[in-house]
Amino acid sequence: MAFSQKRIQKEILTMTTSPPPGTRLVTETMQTTKEFLVEVHGAQGTLFAGEQFKLLFKFGDRYPFESPQVMFVGDHIPEHPHVYSNGHICLSILTDDWSPALSVESVCLSILSMLSSCTEKKRPPDNAFYIRTCSSNPKDTRWWYHDDKV
Numbered sequence: 165m166a167f168s169q170k171r172i173q174k175e176i177l178t179m180t181t182s183p184p185p186g187t188r189l190v191t192e193t194m195q196t197t198k199e200f201l202v203e204v205h206g207a208q209g210t211l212f213a214g215e216q217f218k219l220l221f222k223f224g225d226r227y228p229f230e231s232p233q234v235m236f237v238g239d240h241i242p243e244h245p246h247v248y249s250n251g252h253i254c255l256s257i258l259t260d261d262w263s264p265a266l267s268v269e270s271v272c273l274s275i276l277s278m279l280s281s282c283t284e285k286k287r288p289p290d291n292a293f294y295i296r297t298c299s300s301n302p303k304d305t306r307w308w309y310h311d312d313k314v
Contacts, residue, residue, distance in 0.1 A: 168227045172197045175268045187272045190218070198223050201237070202272055210280045217242055219275065220251075221268060231262035233303050234271055243285040246278060250295045252302035253278075254288065259307060 176197065179189040183202075190201040202219045206212025217240055222233040236242060236251035246254040257266060257274055288294065298305055 166225070168223065168225055169197060171228050172223055176200070179268055184269055184273050184276070186276050202268070204272065204276060204279075206242075207276060207280045211282050211285055212242060212279050215240070215242070219272070221271075228264040228266070231258050231266075231303065232268075232271070233301055234258055234275075235302055242279060243287060244279060244282050245284070245286055245288055247288075248291055248294050248298075249287055250298070252294070252298065252305065254307050256307070259303060259305075 176189065179187070179202065180191065183189060186205045186207055188203040188205075190203055199220070199222045202221065204217045204219055206215040206217075217236055218238045220233075220235055220237045224230055224232070235253060236247060241247060241249055241251050248254075253275065255274060255278060257263075257271065
């Protein structure tokens with residue numbers, strides 16, 4: 165078994181037995197360990213309290229040395245200045261700042277933190293242009309990380 169598969173199986177076990185608060189691995193959708201869904205629940209006392217979202221994780225053969233593809237999917241995409249209406253997430257740990265020390269759990273916690281610190285529900289200013297011109301894989305985007313206030 166390849167190293168990436170062993171690592172993913174270990175992370176699935178962690179997400180199944182002791183997921184971060186506000187998350188749940190959606191095991192019934194898992195066809196392979198290369199792709200799975202995680203439910204994310206908005207934290208109490210935040211703009212997203214009581215809301216539920218789904219994150220799709222897709223893993224390449226070079227994981228964990230290369231970040232997974234992570235995006236919101238489904239009918240309910242959070243309205244957030246770093247989340248495009250197609251589910252793509254502008255978050256540096258998903259591309260430039262990825263480290264093999266990061267995991268599904270740490271990505272979920274970072275996304276929950278990003279949602280929790282949001283002060284206004286709105287889309288990125290270039291949302292319409294971006295979704296017309298982007299690749300289906302958010303990892304193909306050269307993000308410009310300039311805002312750490314939300």
